[in-house]
Structure formats: C-alpha cells, structure tokens
Amino acid sequence: MNIDMTRYGLTARFKALALEYKDLMLARVISQEKSLYRIITEKGEFCADVSGKFRYEADLASDFPAVGDFVMVEIGEYEGNAVIQKVLDRKSCFVRKAAGESRQEQVVAANIDTLFLCMALNNDFNLRRLERYLSIAWDSSAIPVIILTKGDLCGDIAEKITQTENAALGVDIIVTNIFESDSHKKLLHYVTEGKTAAFIGSSGVGKSTLINKLIGEEYLETGEIGDDGRGRHTTTRRELIPLANGGCVIDTPGMRELGMWDNADGIDKTFADIEEISSYCRFRDCTHTNEKGCAVLEAVENGTLSRERLQSYRKLNCETEYAADSKSYLLNKEKKFKEIAKYNKSNRKR
Ligand SMILES: Nc1nc2c(ncn2[C@@H]2O[C@H](COP(=O)(O)OP(=O)(O)OP(=O)(O)O)[C@@H](O)[C@H]2O)c(=O)[nH]1
Ligand SMILES: [Mg+2]
Numbered sequence: 001m002n003i004d005m006t007r008y009g010l011t012a013r014f015k016a017l018a019l020e021y022k023d024l025m026l027a028r029v030i031s032q033e034k035s036l037y038r039i040i041t042e043k044g045e046f047c048a049d050v051s052g053k054f055r056y057e058a059d060l061a062s063d064f065p066a067v068g069d070f071v072m073v074e075i076g077e078y079e080g081n082a083v084i085q086k087v088l089d090r091k092s093c094f095v096r097k098a099a100g101e102s103r104q105e106q107v108v109a110a111n112i113d114t115l116f117l118c119m120a121l122n123n124d125f126n127l128r129r130l131e132r133y134l135s136i137a138w139d140s141s142a143i144p145v146i147i148l149t150k151g152d153l154c155g156d157i158a159e160k161i162t163q164t165e166n167a168a169l170g171v172d173i174i175v176t177n178i179f180e181s182d183s184h185k186k187l188l189h190y191v192t193e194g195k196t197a198a199f200i201g202s203s204g205v206g207k208s209t210l211i212n213k214l215i216g217e218e219y220l221e222t223g224e225i226g227d228d229g230r231g232r233h234t235t236t237r238r239e240l241i242p243l244a245n246g247g248c249v250i251d252t253p254g255m256r257e258l259g260m261w262d263n264a265d266g267i268d269k270t271f272a273d274i275e276e277i278s279s280y281c282r283f284r285d286c287t288h289t290n291e292k293g294c295a296v297l298e299a300v301e302n303g304t305l306s307r308e309r310l311q312s313y314r315k316l317n318c319e320t321e322y323a324a325d326s327k328s329y330l331l332n333k334e335k336k337f338k339e340i341a342k343y344n345k346s347n348r349k350r
C-alpha cells in the first residue's frame with residue numbers, strides 16, 4: 001500500500017523535520033481515544049502507543065502525541081502495530097486544561113491551520129464562553145473562525161451576528177443551517193489543500209453533522225438532542241479525516257469545560273478594544289477599577305463599552321493570573337519528582 005501523505009496534510013516543513021530521524025518512519029496521528037492512537041503512514045494505518053522511553057521522558061500531558069501531530073514511529077514486530085518515538089515540533093496547537101486533579105494542559109488538536117469555533121444559535125449561544133475559546137485560540141497559532149450553527153432555530157440572526165462581531169473583533173463569522181443544502185460549503189474556503197481545520201465547541205452544536213456534510217456521507221455518528229436541548233456527547237474520540245478537496249478536518253468531542261492558562265497575549269487580542277481604550281488611562285498600570293482618569297471606566301460611563309464586556313475581561317484576567325501561579329507551582333513540583341526519580345535510578349545502577 002502506498003498512501004499519499006499530502007492528503008493527510010504533510011507539508012515541506014514536516015518532511016524536513018523528519019529527515020533528522022533516518023531509521024524511523026514519518027506518520028500523522030489520525031485518532032486518539034484515551035492512550036490509544038491510530039496513525040497513518042505511507043504504508044497504511046497502524047495502532048500505536050508511545051515507547052517506554054518516550055513515556056519516561058515526557059514531563060507533561062502536552063508532551064504526548066495528540067491528533068494532528070506528525071510523529072516518528074517504528075513499525076513493530078506485530079503486524080498493525082507501531083511505536084511512537086518522537087513528536088515533531090508542532091506548528092500550532094489548541095490546548096485546554098485537562099479534566100481532573102492535575103490541571104495540566106491537554107492538547108486537543110495539533111498542527112491545525114483553522115480553528116472552527118462552533119456555537120449554536122439556540123440556547124447554546126453564549127458570548128462569554130466564545131470569548132474564552134477565542135483567547136485560547138489566539139494562543140494556538142491557528143486562525144479562529146466562528147461558526148454559528150443551527151441558523152434555522154434563530155429568529156434574529158442579524159442581531160446575533162452583530163453581538164458576535166462585537167465580542168470577536170476581526171474574526172470571520174459563518175452561519176450554517178443543515179436544512180440549507182449549501183451552507184456548509186462556506187467552510188471549504190478555510191480547509192483547502194494541505195490545510196487542517198479542527199472543530200471545537202459544546203456537545204450537540206452540530207460539529208459532526210457539518211463534517212459529514214463536508215465528507216459527503218454519514219461517516220461520523222451524530223446525536224439526538226436531549227429534552228433539555230443539550231447534546232449527549234455523541235463523539236467520544238478526536239479524529240482526523242481527509243476531505244476530497246485535499247484538506248483535512250478534525251472532529252472533537254464536545255467540551256464540558258475550558259480552562260485558562262497563562263495566555264495573557266490571547267486575552268489582549270480578544271479584548272483589543274479594551275486594550276486600546278486603556279492606552280488613554282492616566283496611569284500606565286491602571287487596573288480600571290476605581291482610578292482617577294481611567295479611560296475604560298469613562299467608556300463604560302458614556303456607553304461606548306459595555307459593562308458586561310469589562311466584567312468578562314476582568315474575570316478572564318483573574319483566572320489567568322491564578323492559572324499562571326498554579327502552573328509554575330505544578331511544573332516545579334513535577335520537575336523535582338522527576339529529578340529525584342532519575343537520581344535514584346542512576347544510583348541504583350552503580
Ligand atoms: N435544527 C438543526 N439541527 C442541527 C443542525 N446541525 C446539526 N443539528 C442536529 O444537532 C444534533 C447534534 O449534532 P451533532 O453533529 O451530533 O453534534 P456534535 O457537535 O458533533 O456533538 P458532540 O459529538 O456530542 O460533541 C443532531 O441531532 C443534528 O441533526 C442545524 O443546522 N439545525
Ligand atoms: Mg460529534
């Protein structure tokens with residue numbers, strides 16, 4: 001079998017990086033469910049796991065392969081199995097705080113060009129959540145595009161678009177509706193040959209439905225909506241799928257929570273309007289809470305800036321500061337443990 005890896009988004013950048021590993025084969029991670037990976041190589045698809053050495057040397061959850069990663073593998077003795085030895089340097093990645101105690105960041109999708117941030121135009125519509133997604137998206141190095149799904153369920157689309165535009169300055173917005181035969185085609189513009197796009201958003205907004213439309217068949221399972229109007233977490237694994245036009249899409253399970261890490265840059269971009277107004281504050285370190293000569297508070301007073309927007313800006317900033325603290329704490333703690341373990345091990349050998 002000879003698979004054309006360019007159909008799976010292989011570019012010159014990763015071909016060049018792979019040259020360094022002469023004995024290993026280049027692959028892309030196409031699905032992940034817990035620690036079980038599927039990868040695609042020139043020789044076809046394989047199940048894969050990371051090597052023992054890889055596991056030992058990995059410091060963080062984000063060091064492990066994720067869907068979309070280009071990896072270097074060894075094809076195992078057993079047919080159909082491969083061992084991942086190395087993750088090639090990522091071009092971009094969308095991360096979120098992992099569920100559970102560790103609060104480590106988890107890579108949702110790697111090496112993506114476009115991030116489709118999906119939000120339904122029914123009761124899923126929530127601008128504050130969108131702002132959170134956006135601030136992480138800006139840190140991912142991928143370009144965010146907002147998809148407002150289920151246009152058929154909304155009576156005031158124009159108003160919703162205006163609200164979205166105000167919360168997401170300069171970001172493209174697309175409205176879709178599965179009952180219109182062509183509305184999904186607007187997405188193809190962002191997933192051209194060699195490009196990869198990931199679909200992110202709450203459960204039930206219609207991510208898998210849109211991808212099925214792009215593929216042209218009912219490939220992915222899609223879910224019925226519960227009585228409460230919410231989705232049911234139909235998709236359980238992340239999966240990369242090549243499209244006929246030469247691009248790739250990644251489906252992801254609906255997200256329950258989205259953590260914030262120390263991505264102050266992303267916040268600046270999401271709230272570029274507030275950052276700009278604040279350049280007129282009298283004090284450089286103005287916190288926009290009660291200072292004299294604060295241009296941000298003045299903007300709220302005279303109505304050019306909404307109070308809610310300032311509130312979500314404050315809230316995000318707060319969480320980010322907290323996250324930055326706990327992250328460096330965890331990193332240090334983990335590093336210490338690793339050092340002790342390595343030290344003990346080398347002592348044992350002697
Ligand atoms: N009315 C309406 N329903 C839609 C539209 N798009 C998708 N749906 C329905 O929404 C339900 C959920 O769609 P899915 O594609 O499974 O949603 P998902 O985002 O993949 O959900 P998870 O896999 O749980 O994250 C299905 O019953 C779809 O038929 C739309 O444009 N309008
Ligand atoms: Mg789905």
Ligand SMILES: [Zn+2]
Pocket residue numbers: 278281282286287288289291293294295296297
């Ligand atoms: Zn101020």
